[in-house]
Amino acid sequence: LEPREDENLSLLRAARQGDRDAIDGMxxxxxxxxxxxxxxxxxxxxxxxxVFQESVLRIVQNxxxxxxxxxxxxxxxxxxxxxxxxxxxNPTTASLDAPGGEDRDFALKxxxxxxxxxxxxxxxxxxxxxxxxxxxxxLPAEQREVVLLRIYGGFSFxxxxxxxxxxxxxxxxxxxxxxxxxxxxxxxxxxxPAFRWPGRADSSQENGNELR
Amino acid sequence: MNCxxxxxxxxxHLLGEMAPxxxxxxxxxxRECASCNEEFTRLRAGWERISGLPLLQPTPxxxxxxxxxxxxxxxxxxxxxxxxxxxxxxxxxAAASILLAVGLMFMRPPKPAPVxxxxxxxxxxxxxxxxxxxxxxxxxxxxxCAALGEDIRSLASTSTHSSEHGxxxxxxxxxxxxxxxxxxxxxxxxSIERLKHDIEEIGTEINDExxxxxxxxxxxxxxxxxxxxxxxxxxxxx
Numbered sequence: 001l002e003p004r005e006d007e008n009l010s011l012l013r014a015a016r017q018g019d020r021d022a023i024d025g026m027x028x029x030x031x032x033x034x035x036x037x038x039x040x041x042x043x044x045x046x047x048x049x050x051v052f053q054e055s056v057l058r059i060v061q062n063x064x065x066x067x068x069x070x071x072x073x074x075x076x077x078x079x080x081x082x083x084x085x086x087x088x089x090n091p092t093t094a095s096l097d098a099p100g101g102e103d104r105d106f107a108l109k110x111x112x113x114x115x116x117x118x119x120x121x122x123x124x125x126x127x128x129x130x131x132x133x134x135x136x137x138x139l140p141a142e143q144r145e146v147v148l149l150r151i152y153g154g155f156s157f158x159x160x161x162x163x164x165x166x167x168x169x170x171x172x173x174x175x176x177x178x179x180x181x182x183x184x185x186x187x188x189x190x191x192x193p194a195f196r197w198p199g200r201a202d203s204s205q206e207n208g209n210e211l212r
Numbered sequence: 213m214n215c216x217x218x219x220x221x222x223x224x225h226l227l228g229e230m231a232p233x234x235x236x237x238x239x240x241x242x243r244e245c246a247s248c249n250e251e252f253t254r255l256r257a258g259w260e261r262i263s264g265l266p267l268l269q270p271t272p273x274x275x276x277x278x279x280x281x282x283x284x285x286x287x288x289x290x291x292x293x294x295x296x297x298x299x300x301x302x303x304x305x306a307a308a309s310i311l312l313a314v315g316l317m318f319m320r321p322p323k324p325a326p327v328x329x330x331x332x333x334x335x336x337x338x339x340x341x342x343x344x345x346x347x348x349x350x351x352x353x354x355x356x357c358a359a360l361g362e363d364i365r366s367l368a369s370t371s372t373h374s375s376e377h378g379x380x381x382x383x384x385x386x387x388x389x390x391x392x393x394x395x396x397x398x399x400x401x402x403s404i405e406r407l408k409h410d411i412e413e414i415g416t417e418i419n420d421e422x423x424x425x426x427x428x429x430x431x432x433x434x435x436x437x438x439x440x441x442x443x444x445x446x447x448x449x450x
Binding site for chain 1: 219220222223224226227229251254255257258259261262263264265266267268269270271274275277278281282283285
């Protein structure tokens with residue numbers, strides 16, 4: 001065993017015995033990636049918080065069943081299963097328009113409503129983020145999960161295929177179609193009419209772009 | 213490599229998971245096939261945009277709820293862990309307590325000064341005046357009677373002091389409170405006065421009898437003593 005793996009094993013042993021510091025040491029570094037995956041997969045920060053909590057609890061409860069190996073893949077698999085359970089329980093809520101509460105990851109319509117309150121650079125970043133979020137939400141769930149497992153989990157396609165219980169070529173095909181669909185949707189948005197911000201000149205006209 | 217194989221391998225090539233020799237074949241095909249090249253360009257653009265999605269942080273409130281939930285479902289071995297921590301702590305405390313107790317045994321502080329609590333002196337019985345002890349054994353009966361009369365008179369005089377205390381104890385330090393609590397009523401005072409009077413009378417009669425001529429001394433048991441009671445008794449005896 002490499003020193004790092006040995007260290008992880010001792011951490012895992014302590015976490016299995018209920019050592020809270022060990023549990024935190026194993027899980028807390030994963031929180032941002034796990035939460036981002038769940039949030040993008042479910043489509044709403046507020047809904048994602050419940051799924052995130054359920055995922056972490058399920059991870060802690062099942063620590064004793066984890067066979068030492070790829071801990072990240074194991075936790076993301078549990079998070080994915082929690083998301084799919086959520087979709088089964090709430091088949092109509094996987095949408096950006098779901099009630100977001102104090103959602104920090106604004107939907108496009110919210111950004112339009114609050115356009116006057118952001119600096120221009122921040123506004124552009126938020127618009128791009130909202131578009132990507134919208135494009136992701138429009139993907140089929142099986143394509144979306146492959147994209148998100150790659151982005152936030154950093155897993156290989158062999159690992160993704162194993163996690164999603166599909167052949168490698170299927171995982172590769174889903175990614176291929178997802179990227180084509182994303183690029184197509186995002187390219188169409190570029191040529192679509194720009195939003196008119198309250199009190200601002202039309203940026204597309206300033207840039208010389210034609211509007212349709 | 214044909215177009216179908218190229219499209220199949222585009223994602224692996226894009227994300228760097230393709231073997232080097234296969235990547236070289238694909239690059240060669242992309243240079244030769246405009247259609248595949250265009251598709252690969254779209255895939256790369258899509259990946260570059262979507263991979264720019266920022267990380268999201270769960271809110272502190274969300275993390276707090278998660279941690280509370282973890283506390284609630286802590287694995288059962290957590291109690292054992294607590295015991296592993298607590299047992300040495302309590303063991304150390306017990307050892308420290310034993311050491312402290314042993315230290316106190318050897319380093320006992322000086323005895324504190326006794327508290328001055330008024331303790332009543334042991335009760336002393338009423339003793340006869342000193343004269344009674346001084347009566348010689350070889351004195352005659354008349355002398356004894358005379359001495360006894362004197363004793364009774366002196367006792368009667370001391371009973372005035374005793375009656376003030378009610379219990380007849382010698383006046384000792386600390387008795388005043390007890391005596392005050394046990395102060396007799398006026399009825400007891402009057403009874404004591406009567407008793408004093410009777411004792412004085414008895415003492416006087418005994419003295420008078422002892423002062424009679426010697427010829428009468430032998431018949432002292434038959435002579436009628438003075439006083440109503442004794443006179444009545446004498447009459448009955450005669």
